[in-house]
Amino acid sequence: MGIELSKELRDQYQKTLDLAKKQIQDIENTIEDELAKVKERLAELQNKKKTLLQMYAAGCEILGTDNEFEKSESSGQGADLT
Template identity: 45%
Template sequence: MTLNEQQRALYESILVQTRQELSELDRQIEEELAKVKERLAELQNAKKASRQMYDAACLRLGISNELAAEEEAEGGM
């Protein structure tokens, strides 16, 4: 089936519009991913700092570090 000029113009317009929408969605996805990556880095740094404090407290108290033992057990599986 052949398209008349009006139909062809409509579909070409749809192509342009949806291409722009797809580009905008890709941009939004990248923006959200950047936010998530930044937040994950913040959380990982906070976890690392807390872990260092936990390790130091165990050392100062002279008690075994249960977290270190758990990690060793998990790594040994």
């Protein structure tokens, strides 16, 4: 299906393909690594938010005030991203 090429030209194209393939694989690996870091950071932030919301809710209960976050959390505005 390919075009007739000299051995030298064919080798040059093969080297180009091999290099491009390696670079694509390297980029894919980098993307996976970065996604893992982002997911880990999101989990940390969500845990911190959950803890702070619990502290805030307890404070509201002690003071007898409305918890403004209770409404937004139950309506999905604070939805979990994982």
